[in-house]
Amino acid sequence: MIRLNWTDEQKNRIIELSKQGLSSPKVAQQMFDEYGINFSRRTVARFIATGHTSSHYKGKPKSKVKDVKRGTEIVINKDGSTTSSTTMQMTAEQAKDPDFVLRAHGFNPDDWDIVSARNNFWQQNSQENGLIDLYQSKITVKPKVDKDIKRAVEVLTRDIKPLKVKHSLDSSRKRNLVIPITDNHWGITHLSDVQDKLSELLDIIKQGYGTIVIEMIGDMLHSDKINSTETVSGTVLEDVDMPKAIDEAMQFTEAIVVTALENANTVMIKSVGGNHDFDISYMFMIWIKERFKQAQVDVNNRYRTAYLLGHVLISIQHGNVNKKNPAQILANECRHLWGIATTTEIHSGHLHFDKTEDQNGVVFRQFSTPKPSDDWETMNGFVGSNKLMYALEYSDDRLKVEHFI
Known part of the structure; x- marks a missing residue:
């Protein structure tokens, strides 16, 4: 091996590479790449340790690199x-x-x-x-998923025993009541936000009706997942506490269903999923069906469904799909019901503002939401719509009273 007289520049470069964390062989290779000189790996190691290149040096080792705090x-x-x-x-x-x-x-x-x-x-x-x-x-x-899922399962199964409500028939109850519930986004919405509206709705239910239909029109829950906050399509949302959201959704739903069973001859619960909660809302409807055996609960994974209330045909869909010609689709899918009905309506939500439109005899009712504005809505300025809940009274053949709550 040829003895080399290292320049100060080369010595400083070796020290610099050593401080970067490179091993002696890697320092030697880097020096060869940069200077074209074959530095001995052993000599490089000796120089890093002692500050000298000679094997005859017996002095004290060079001060070693100090420990540093690593971020x-x-x-x-x-x-x-x-x-x-x-x-x-x-x-x-x-x-x-x-x-x-x-x-x-x-x-x-x-x-x-x-x-x-x-x-x-x-x-x-x-x-x-x-x-x-x-x-x-x-x-x-x-x-970890287990922790939050365990909390959610505990919430969903806590009161799984069927709830028995004192239920009596009253022939004097003539009118029917439809309660559309859409875009509550539990997790963003909390019980404290809708407590007054819920009390007013329960007072309306207590007037007594022949049939009460509770329409679950989608996006009841803000997220379709428990451990993370995402829509069914995977869009990431601002974080919410989903076990708490499910718990409050259960309390809200139970208050309405129990009061309806106490004050109606028949209680029907219809549902479709939303673009936020399509999968988890299906599981939620299974809980509703098991919890309220006295109600007629429709559990499905469809994007739309329809029912006949007297001679009023009502279709519900969330509003994010089937936008082109929903009336024609309804007529094709429900030919028999369409022929019986004297009034036809389509109920939806999704856009978070109130709108009613009559298109060739089919009434489209788009309902608002009682939820507070979330960060995304605030950022984009979508804060002007009324924060409403609704209750619709029907006779056998048409709408008679619309309650804005």
Whole structure:
């Protein structure tokens, strides 16, 4: 090996590369790439440790690189996961231990699962500890699903026993009542937001009716998932507490259904899913059917459904699909009911504002929502619509009274 007289520039470059965490072989390779000179790996290692290139040097080792505090970079991803990058000291066995890696990044293993992990190894001299093993560690984690799902299951099954309500028939109840419930977005909406409206609705129900129909027209719940806040299509939303949202939706629904059973000869509950909650609303309707055996509950996974109330044909659909010609679709899908009806209506929501339109004898009723404006609506200025609930009184053949609550 030819003896080299290293320049100050080359010595400073070796020190710089060493401080970056490169091993002696990698420093030697980098020096060859930059200067075209074959630096001995052993001599490079000696120079890093002692500050001298000669093998005959017996003096005190050069001051070693001091330990430094290493920061952690945290990135919160759109899919609800979190990515953490940091430099840490650990052994090869510890690098294989998910719980150790989670704790090293500041995550509790009881609350988080590792989605992916990458640990890159090198060695570095430490003034306090000598030669130490270091890892550049990058992990992506997600909150454990089990914890929130367990809470949600506990909520949904807490009162699974059928509820028996004192129910009596009264021949004096002539009119029928339809209660459209759409776009409540529980999670954004809380019971405190609608308490007064609920009390007013219950007072209307207590007047007594032949048939009460409760229409669940979609987006009752803000998210279609429990652990993350997303629509059924995967659009990421602002975070809400879904177990709490389900609990409040259950309390709200139970208050209406129980009062309806006490004050109507027949109670029907019709439903369609929304673009936010299509899947989870199906599960919610199963709970309703099991809970209220005295009601006629329609559990389905359709985008629209229809029923006959006396001689009034009513179709419900959320409003995000089948926009082109819903009246014609209704006539084709429900030919028999269409022929019996003297009045035909289509009820929808989705757009969060009130609108009624008569198109060639078919009345389209688009209902508003009582929910407070969320961050997205506020940002885009969609804050002017009335925050309403509704109750519609029908005779055998047409609408008689419309309550704006």
